[in-house]
Amino acid sequence: MAEHYKPVKYKQWELTLEERFQEYHPPLTDREAVLEANRCLYCHDAPCMVACPTHIDIPTFIKKIATENTKGSARTILQANLLGATCSRVCPVEELCEGACVLEHEHKPIIIGRLQRYAMDYAASKKLKFFHPGKPNGYKVAVVGTGPAGLSCAGELAKLGFDVTCYEKKEMAGGLDTYGIVVFREPVEVSLSEVRMIQDMGVKIKTNTTIGVDVTMEELIENNDAVFVGVGLGSVPDMSIPGETLPGVVDGLEFIEETKVRKLNEITFGQRVVIIGAGNTGIDCATIARRLGSERVTIVYRRSEAEMPAYHFEYQFALGEGVTFMFMIQPVEVVGEGKVEGLKCVRMDLGEPDQSGRRRPVRASGAEEFVLPCDMVIKAIGQKKHTEMFSKLAEHGVKTTSNGYIAVDFETNRTDNPKVYAGGDCIRSKGEASTVSAVQDGKIAAAAIHQQLTGTPSPNEKHIEPVLSPVMK
Amino acid sequence: MANLEIDFCGIKSPNPFWLASAPPSNSAYQVQKAFEQGWGGAVWKTIGAPVLNVCNRYGTIDYKGSKIIGLNNVELISDRPIELNLREIAEVKRNFPNHAVIVSVMVESSKEAWQDIVRRTEETGADGFELNFGCPHGMSERGMGSAMGQVPEYTCMVTEWVMEVATKPVIVKLTPNITDIVQPARAAVRGKASALSLINTINSIMGVDLDSFELKPNVGGKGGHGGYAGPAVKPIALHLLSAIASDPEIQRSRVPISGIGGIETWRDCVEFMLLGATSVQICTAVMHWGFRIVEDMIDGMSNWMDDKGFKTVYDFIGASLPRISTFGDFDLGFQTVARINPDKCIHCNLCYIACNDAAHQCIDLRSGKLNGDMSAMLHPVVREQDCVGCALCASVCPVDDCISMVEIDSGRPHITWNDLTKKRPEVLNWDQMEEYREEAKIHIH
Ligand SMILES: Cc1cc2nc3c(=O)[nH]c(=O)nc-3n(C[C@H](O)[C@H](O)[C@H](O)COP(=O)(O)OP(=O)(O)OC[C@H]3O[C@@H](n4cnc5c(N)ncnc54)[C@H](O)[C@@H]3O)c2cc1C
Ligand SMILES: Cc1cc2nc3c(=O)[nH]c(=O)nc-3n(C[C@H](O)[C@H](O)[C@H](O)COP(=O)(O)O)c2cc1C
Ligand code: SF4
Secondary structure (H helix, E strand, O other), X not given: OOOOOOOOOOOHHHOOHHHHOOOOOOOOOHHHHHHXXXXXXXXXXXXXXXXXXXXXXXXXXHHHHHOOOHHHHHHHHHHHOOOHHHHHHHOOOOOOHHHHOHHHHHOOOOOHHHHHHHHHHHHHHOOOOOOOOXXXXXXXXXXXXXXHHHHHHHHHHHHOOXXXXXXXXXXXXXXXXXXXXXXXXXXXXXXXXXXXXXXXXXXXEEOOOOEOOOEOHHHHHHHOOEEEEOOOOOOOOOOOOOOOOOOOEEEHHHHHHHHHHOOHHHOOOOOEEEEEOXXXXXXXXXXXXXXXXXXXXXXXXXXXXXXXXOXXXXXXXXXXXXXXXXXXXXXXXXXXXXXXXXXXXXXXXXXXXXXXXXXXEEEOOOOOOEXXXXXXXXXXXXXXXXXXXXXXXXXXXXXXXOOOOEOOEOOOOEOOOOOEEEOHHHHOOOOOXXXXXXXXXXXXXXXXXXXXXXXXXXXXXXXXXXXXXXXXX | OOEOOEEEOOEEEOOOEEEOOOHHHOOHHHHHHHHHOXXXXXXXXXXXXXXXOOOOOEEEXXXXXXXXXXXXXXXXXXXXXXXXHHHHHHXXXXXXXXXXXXXXXXXXXXXXXXXXXXXXXXXXXXXXXXXXXXXXXXXXXXXXXXXXXXXXXXXXXXXXXXXXXXXXXXXXXXXXXXXXXXXHHHHHHHOOOOEEEEOOOEEEOOEEOOOOOOEEOOEOOXXXXXXXXXXXXXXXXXXXXXXXXXXXXXXXXXXXXXXXXXXXXXXXXXXXXXXXEEEEEEOHHHHHXXXXXXXXXXXXXXXXXXXXXXXXXXXXXXOOHHHOOOHHHOEOOXXXXXXXXXXXXXXXXXXXXXXXXXXXXXXXXXXXXXXXXXXXXXXXXXXXXXXXXXXXXXHHOOOOOOEEEEEEOOOOOOOEHHHHHHHOXXXXXXXXXXXXXXXXXXXXX
């Protein structure tokens, strides 16, 4: 664990609202970056590089920072990962590159994520452009969704000379990077400038365009040589408990989205907030609520600390932010007269393991129901799948997995319809969903589309091993 | 991308980055691997007289956790059979016709031996020779290597022998273990050398073990001087390079120079080239990190050239040479003083102690309480009227751009020492010097 990660100022109450939503880690200064870069051992066949799902040549980009060839460093990163700026901020580096760094045994892995951000910030501040549209090869590809999977696929294809159009249902492109990552981890501008970079590479992006509504799937498949589906997942599902529709019960993703697109002082938040679910979304909602000014924020989770899906560093972060956790608690009803006044819960025990291997929570024998007083309930219990779109795709021969994700061949990310490819959260039937694996999915599909249509391997071949998520390793 | 190609006295190379004659250029396997990774040329590990090597050939110096800031060796020239070396050189040249393949040679001091090795080597198709007059250990005791390079007459004589038979360019590699590098350099040029390279390794003993009293490196209980190389020698190499590159006689001959000694990054390469090197050679850095470092050398140098608007390396080779001067020609009226930026100061006070103990006691530690706007911590303030502008404080300051040396108009006359002593030779006496200082407003306490 990177224990040398430290926030700059830490007395929240001394900070203004705006300051509390600034990027949590300050940028590295030139000297810090060069000193840190010089600490890197420049391992041969480095484990960090293997651990990175996009296989960025980490020792090389770090050595270039050490030699003050920061431009070359940025290019090295972007060659393997067009969304290097987002990834440097949102990646769970403790679980990936930094967790694999050989210096981890001294508890001081190289702070790879922050060095990457240093190089990416440099490229952005100098407005450096590294890639140009490839020589047109006459093939047309449609990309559905402009999250990291869609953007990465589109960008890689544009480099290879494809004519690429992206369709995005939202007003702005970028998927969850734009709408879902808490601002103090990634400002919206970082994601939008990545979108601009992809556009500069020749990719057309049609926002406010929903496939299945504004344009049909038939048309897309008909009018293109290949279609890449990167629609991610949808909103938070219903909990099917009484009181769920009371004003004051909100969808966690919408709550996060507000902080990305609205003025901070216009956002409504409760004074006593209860969040249901202890995944990373739950943690994000909790820390946002605290930073907005909520007095008491409690996360309730029906299993124990050990089964909690949030990353350890996220958990630590939330504890530091003053968030309370209540484990082995199941909500059974939202109570209140015309608005939320409390969450009725019951204590749970852990029974036999279920399909996911985690022990199944069961109502503790003789446990009585009790009410947690609160004025806001935030649901953060996962995301729905785009089942409507998936059934449309099924008409075109695209199959789904037993747990409802789009089924693909992981070597190519091709579905059972040879014209349709998919990647990102909508195919992540097992393992951890993350931005960086979505980026790799896009790259794999782009390489496979290139191979399939032109008959020649993609020149970016060396970076395209399938995603092995940390859970599967 | 910028054009990195060079033409080094007729030897063409896709870039200026060459392996120095040393372990990394020992075999066809290595040199071809290096070429595949981007190296533009290689000077083959020296071939020639028969040798036997010893164990524990290398000793290194680490500095505060940084490995190998210097490396010394008691290795000899190639101990592989000469036929094998020649066969492999021919193979490499066949496979890489556009890369520079240069063969370093060293034999006993006889005309027959030198001319024989040159003739045999030419049959390989190699692009040129490098005469190893620099090896400071083992070979020198046998009258070769630096034993040649330290005597300008010998350097000239052997170069002439070689030039009589060589049809390919000949580079003379100089030893730094000499008082005035210009003498052997001129001797080589008199002997009609096509080019010069420098530096070879520097005589050194790396250290002594405090428990066993053995030397480093330890060869079976004994040790002795070996050749020093690596990052620590770079400033010495830069000086020796600039000394010959700015020598009028060498300049008139127009021989190109290959710079060697302590190069590790593209930045080092640029510095050598700004001081007149057309190509650069690298050994220790490759021994430390492998051939792959060349990728950033190419990338870093091209990015830098693009930024500067340089199209080819010839746009900047030697660009700093006109600035090489001597003390007597420096401007005595140029004055700087240290300024500390209080907003950046982290109150380590390293500048204070350095100035107080080792310079001119012109930094005061003031308490912030007095003027109210600073924290209660003591903070360093320069008394500018007493600052002599030595720059020690700025050098020890650990914060970037916190202490800057600012040029001020001192009102002193802009005159050089040479002009002053010509116009007023009397200042060579202390009394008259005092008078002059009074008049020129130079106050040293
Ligand atoms: C709250 C939260 C926090 C997260 N934090 C992190 C983190 O810190 N680090 C990390 O690595 N990962 C994090 N993740 C996961 C990460 O954001 C996702 O794995 C990643 O964004 C998946 O990328 P994607 O391209 O598959 O989908 P998305 O980013 O979801 O993008 C899908 C896009 O498709 C569009 N779309 C959907 N349907 C249609 C349609 N019919 N027509 C047109 N467009 C459509 C959507 O509007 C969206 O823009 C987080 C996720 C959440 C929910
Ligand atoms: C182990 C070792 C062996 C060397 N052998 C030779 C040699 O055979 N011929 C030669 O001309 N120089 C030889 N050198 C000197 C190098 O070519 C080079 O001039 C010197 O190491 C300085 O460059 P560097 O600082 O990049 O290492 C050797 C150097 C080392 C470290
Ligand atoms: S594992 Fe750590 S030390 Fe090794 S190359 Fe990667 S960042 Fe550097």
